Amino acid sequence: MSVWLFYHFGDPADPDGMWDSGAVDPPEEEGRTFMQVLSEKYSPENFPYRRGPGMGVVVVPTLPQGSPMKDRLNLPSVLVLAGCGISHAGEQREIAAFCAHVMELDLSHNKLQDWHEISKIVSNIPNLDFLNLSSNPLSEVVLEPSGAKAFARVRRLVLNNTQVSWNTVLVLTREMPELEELFLCLNEYTTVSASTVPCPTLRLLHITDNNLQDWAEVRKIGPMFPGLETLVMSNCNLSSIQDSEEMLRRLFPNLRSINLHNSALNRWEDIEKLNQFPKLEDVRLQGIPLLQIYTNTERRSLMVSHLPSVSSLNGSVVTDGEREDSERFFIRYHVDYPEEELPYRYHCLVTKYGKLEPLAEIDLRPRCHAKVEVHCEDKVAEVSIRLDQTVAELKKQLRTVVQLSANQMRLYYIDKECVFGPEEMKYHTRALHSYSIQDGDELLVVPKAGRGTTTTAKPLSNLNSKTLTPPP
Numbered sequence: 001m002s003v004w005l006f007y008h009f010g011d012p013a014d015p016d017g018m019w020d021s022g023a024v025d026p027p028e029e030e031g032r033t034f035m036q037v038l039s040e041k042y043s044p045e046n047f048p049y050r051r052g053p054g055m056g057v058v059v060v061p062t063l064p065q066g067s068p069m070k071d072r073l074n075l076p077s078v079l080v081l082a083g084c085g086i087s088h089a090g091e092q093r094e095i096a097a098f099c100a101h102v103m104e105l106d107l108s109h110n111k112l113q114d115w116h117e118i119s120k121i122v123s124n125i126p127n128l129d130f131l132n133l134s135s136n137p138l139s140e141v142v143l144e145p146s147g148a149k150a151f152a153r154v155r156r157l158v159l160n161n162t163q164v165s166w167n168t169v170l171v172l173t174r175e176m177p178e179l180e181e182l183f184l185c186l187n188e189y190t191t192v193s194a195s196t197v198p199c200p201t202l203r204l205l206h207i208t209d210n211n212l213q214d215w216a217e218v219r220k221i222g223p224m225f226p227g228l229e230t231l232v233m234s235n236c237n238l239s240s241i242q243d244s245e246e247m248l249r250r251l252f253p254n255l256r257s258i259n260l261h262n263s264a265l266n267r268w269e270d271i272e273k274l275n276q277f278p279k280l281e282d283v284r285l286q287g288i289p290l291l292q293i294y295t296n297t298e299r300r301s302l303m304v305s306h307l308p309s310v311s312s313l314n315g316s317v318v319t320d321g322e323r324e325d326s327e328r329f330f331i332r333y334h335v336d337y338p339e340e341e342l343p344y345r346y347h348c349l350v351t352k353y354g355k356l357e358p359l360a361e362i363d364l365r366p367r368c369h370a371k372v373e374v375h376c377e378d379k380v381a382e383v384s385i386r387l388d389q390t391v392a393e394l395k396k397q398l399r400t401v402v403q404l405s406a407n408q409m410r411l412y413y414i415d416k417e418c419v420f421g422p423e424e425m426k427y428h429t430r431a432l433h434s435y436s437i438q439d440g441d442e443l444l445v446v447p448k449a450g451r452g453t454t455t456t457a458k459p460l461s462n463l464n465s466k467t468l469t470p471p472p
Helices: 034-042 092-098 115-125 145-151 166-174 245-251 268-274 296-306 320-333 346-351 389-404
Strands: 055-059 070-074 078-080 086-089 105-106 128-134 156-158 182-183 204-206 230-232 257-259 282-284 368-376 379-386 408-416 442-447
Touching: 034 070, 034 086, 070 078, 092 115, 115 145, 145 166, 245 268, 245 320, 268 296, 296 320, 296 346, 320 346, 368 389, 379 389, 389 408, 389 442
Parallel strands: 078 105, 105 128, 128 156, 156 182, 182 204, 204 230, 230 257, 257 282, 368 442
Antiparallel strands: 055 070, 368 379, 408 442
16 A cells, blocks of 8 residues: 655664663764665655646555555655755665756755765666765765766756865766756965866856965966856955056856955956956956055946956946946046056056046035125114025024014015016025025014014015115
C-alpha cells in the first residue's frame, strides 16, 4: 500500500531500537544527510501537498526491501536547505529518484566539508542550474578533477565565505563548460593564481570583500575569463590600475560593467584608464578616497566628464543633457588651474566647447528681509522687516516706531516703482512677501480717527509716493 513519505532513518548505533524515552540519550550525530533533511522538510506532514509553479509529486519506483524510502514526496524545483546541519549526501539512488526535476539548490550554512559528498549530491541532480554552497567550511579540502566533473551542468555557482582556495576554483572552472556566473565573496583572497585553461563562458564574477589590493592580481582575471561582462569587486582595497592603455584593451575586451565601490583609488588617472575597456558602459565608484574632498554634485559631474563612454554611473543613467552640463562644468571648474596642472580631459573638452567663462552667481532664494522707510505724520524711520511675517505681525513690530497700538493704525504699502499709488494692507493674515516688498520701499501709517488722535486724513487717492503723510 502506498503511503506518504515521512520515514525514520534507523540509527546504526541502535539497530534494535533499544533507545527509548526512559533510556540514556543516544550519541549526538555530527551532521545530517541531504536526504534526511529533504524528507523531513518536504514531507506532507511538514509541507502540505499542493500543486503550482515549480511543485510536483515525485513518484518513486519500488526499492529493495528494507529501504527507508516509501513512494511519494512533494518537491519544488527550487530547494532551499540552508542551515540544516547537512554534512553528507545520503543514499544516492534516493537523491536521483527525488531530485530529477530540481533546478536550483541552496545548501548554504551547512556542515559540508568534503567535496566528494557534495559531488554525490550534484551528480544525481541532472537538471541542476544553480548551486549555492556559501558558508560551508571548504578551506582545507581538495577537489579532484574527477569530482569536479559532477558540476559540468551548473551555470551559476555561489562559493561565498567558504574560504575555498583559488586552485580549487580553477579545478571547477576547467570542468564547468557552461558556467556563466561565479560568486567568490568573503574568501580572504590576497592573490589570484593564473590559469592556462580559460573559462570563456563566464559572464558575471562577484569577488567583493576580499583583499585584492594589487592590480597585478586583478589583471590575471581577464585572460582567465575572456568573455567576462560584469566584474563586481567592491570592498577589495584596489589601490591603482597600472597597465598600459593597450594592455587594458586586451585584458577585458567584453567587460560592460565594473563595480569598484569602496576601493582605494586616489588618482584621476586611474579613473581615466577605465576608458580603455572597449565595451565598458556601466561604472559604480562610490566611497573612494579620490572623491572625498568634493561635494555630491562635483563628484558626479567630474566623474561623468572623465568617463565619456559610460552610459550609467552608480546606478543612474547619464543623459545627453547631463553629460553636456557636466562637461561644461568640468571646463569652468578647472579654468583657474595652472597650465601644468590641467588634466588631459580639460583640453579635449575645450576643443569641443571652447574656453567657457564662469557662470554668474544668481541667488534665487526668496528674500527674507527688506529695509523700508516708515512714514507716520511728520515722522520717518528706516526699519528692517521680516518678509515671512503677516500684516498683523508687522503692525505689532511698528507699535514702538509710530507710538500707536496695532488697532489704531491703518497701514499702506507704497511701491516706489508703481504708478497706482499706495495699497492698503488690510488683510491681517496676508504674508508680506506676497507684496513683493523691496529695499527702499515705503510704508505709510495713518492713525485712525476717533482712537485717541485728532488727526484727520484726506482721501488716499490724493496720495502718491511724493505725498507720504496726509495733510492736517
